[in-house]
Amino acid sequence: MLIGADASEVFFTSGATESNNLALLGLGRRAAGGKRRRVLLSAIEHKCVLEAGRVLQEKNGYGLELIPVDGEGFVDLPALEGALDDDVLAVSIMAVNNEIGTIQDMEKISGVVRNHGAVLHCDAAQAPVSLNIENLSRYADMLSLSAHKMYGPKGIGIIFISHELQDRIEPLIHGGGQQNGLRSGTVPVPLCVGIGAAADLLAGDDADIKRLQLCRRRDAFIERLNRLAWPVKVNGPEGLHRHAGNANVSFTGFSAQDILSTLQPRLAASTGSACTSGIPEPSHVLRAIGLGGDEAESSIRFSLGFGTSDEDIEQAVGLIDEALSRLSQT
Numbered sequence: 001m002l003i004g005a006d007a008s009e010v011f012f013t014s015g016a017t018e019s020n021n022l023a024l025l026g027l028g029r030r031a032a033g034g035k036r037r038r039v040l041l042s043a044i045e046h047k048c049v050l051e052a053g054r055v056l057q058e059k060n061g062y063g064l065e066l067i068p069v070d071g072e073g074f075v076d077l078p079a080l081e082g083a084l085d086d087d088v089l090a091v092s093i094m095a096v097n098n099e100i101g102t103i104q105d106m107e108k109i110s111g112v113v114r115n116h117g118a119v120l121h122c123d124a125a126q127a128p129v130s131l132n133i134e135n136l137s138r139y140a141d142m143l144s145l146s147a148h149k150m151y152g153p154k155g156i157g158i159i160f161i162s163h164e165l166q167d168r169i170e171p172l173i174h175g176g177g178q179q180n181g182l183r184s185g186t187v188p189v190p191l192c193v194g195i196g197a198a199a200d201l202l203a204g205d206d207a208d209i210k211r212l213q214l215c216r217r218r219d220a221f222i223e224r225l226n227r228l229a230w231p232v233k234v235n236g237p238e239g240l241h242r243h244a245g246n247a248n249v250s251f252t253g254f255s256a257q258d259i260l261s262t263l264q265p266r267l268a269a270s271t272g273s274a275c276t277s278g279i280p281e282p283s284h285v286l287r288a289i290g291l292g293g294d295e296a297e298s299s300i301r302f303s304l305g306f307g308t309s310d311e312d313i314e315q316a317v318g319l320i321d322e323a324l325s326r327l328s329q330t
Contacts, residue, residue, distance in 0.1 A: 002128060002199040003145075005137040005160045011179045012158055012187055012195075016125040017048040018172075019144035019159035020092075022183070023121045024052040026169040027090055027142075028060055036089035036118070038063040042075050043288040044102070046123055049092050050284075062089070071290050072237040073102030077112060084116040091118050095136065096126035099272055099285040099301055100236030101246030103131060110139035119165065125149045125157075128202045129305070130211065130243040141165050147191070151306070152198030156191035159183075210306050214244040217313060218304050222247055224317040230254070230324050235286060235299055245304040250291070254327060256300045262323040267316055269302050 001007075013019045028039065041053050043066040057064040065083055068076045075093060084091075091113045096103050106122060113120045122140035127133050128150040137143060143160040147153055161169060166180065175184030201207070219239075225232050225247075235248040251259060256271045263269065272283035282296035291299070302316070 002133060002203045003124070003137045003143060003160060004134045005143075006163070008180075009137070009160055009162055009166075010158050011161065011183050012156060012192055013183060014155055015157035016046075016123060016144040016146035016149070017157075019146075019157050020046065020048050020121075020123055021052050022159055022169070022172050023142040023144060023161075024049065024090065024092060025055060026172060026182075027119060027121075027165075028056040028062060030168050030170040031089055032060050034089070036087055037061070038065065038085075038088045040065050040067055040080065040083055040088060040091045040118075042067050042069060042093050044069055044073055044097055044099070044285045045092060045094055046098060046125070047284075049094070049123055053092070067091075067093075069102075069288055072241075073097050073100050073285070073289050074237070075104055075109060077108065080109070081112050084113065084118060086117065088116060088118040090121060092121040092123065094123040094126070095133070096124070096130050096243050097236070097285065098126050099283055100248045100289065101126075101130070101243030102236050103127075103241050103243065106136060106139045126243055128199075129214075129245060132208060134203065137162070145195075147195035147198055150195075150198045150202055153191050153194040156188060156195050158195065211244045214304060214306060214308070215240065217308055217310065218242075218245055218247055220310070221302070221304065221313045221317065222249070224313065225249060225320065228317070228321055228324065230328070233295075235289065235291065245308070247302040247304070248299060249302065250295050250299040251324065252295075252298060254298050254324065256298055258327055259300060259320070259323055262326055263319055267319045269300050271297075271300060 039053055039056055039062050053064045056062040067080045093109055095106055110120055119141045121142040123144050125146045137160050141162050146157040171182050173184050178184050231252045233250040286296040
């Protein structure tokens with residue numbers, strides 16, 4: 001199994017957004033009125049996690065606190081430990097950030113959280129392509145995945161809920177009581193087969209080799225960008241502490257929106273999360289790691305995958321070079 005869980009601990013959903021909502025809202029609503037009245041989220045969580053936390057705050061009376069991160073996006077562990085107490089219900093930390101690729105030390109985070117008896121949820125949607133997660137279910141009490149983030153079909157995801165926690169979750173979808181009553185509705189068998197095939201692909205013997213190859217291509221892409229005539233800065237950590245296919249780059253003195261407009265339709269990229277690409281505001285992730293407005297607004301997230309070739313990289317850098325040349329003359 002991809003995450004090292006029992007089959008009875010895995011429930012199908014429509015994707016990680018639903019899984020994240022089920023984890024936080026399901027736990028929080030069932031525990032309403034108890035002594036644990038606070039929820040801690042990292043400052044760079046996916047928008048759906050942040051919004052679920054705000055719902056618990058506004059509609060269920062929970063205290064909501066954001067745990068800061070450092071300049072590379074790593075959770076401030078002393079701040080996390082300082083915020084933990086016996087009134088904290090849940091902590092949600094994403095394994096791999098979707099914008100700047102930061103890979104958290106979930107084993108260490110788990111130790112800190114569980115010392116205080118809080119529930120640890122992990123949004124792991126970005127993790128399977130970037131690292132081996134066969135032990136991740138040991139460190140998290142709940143864990144979310146999306147098939148389309150791991151070469152599976154859109155419209156299907158999973159939530160891992162440990163056996164000990166299942167009777168503490170209030171379902172969001174009611175009906176025929178499928179999946180142990182936690183997520184009613186007819187299971188879409190073809191999509192379930194698809195996410196299973198994707199899990200097999202990323203748990204296979206050659207997956208680690210593919211990840212290392214992807215890391216090398218990402219680093220080669222960044223190295224070639226650094227050779228251009230314009231200064232660039234990589235946002236987030238380097239090397240193996242970063243998602244294998246993530247390159248979030250700030251182009252000093254340029255507008256990211258102008259660059260993307262010039263690149264389209266020949267090269268696809270985004271100014272932040274693909275899930276919020278229509279929101280014309282600086283990324284909350286880039287702000288959380290200390291970037292100012294101009295730096296954030298000059299930053300673009302490029303995503304490479306297992307199918308990206310050396311030729312693709314050369315072509316992409318050439319297109320970026322061409323776009324910057326054109327913009328510098330206007």
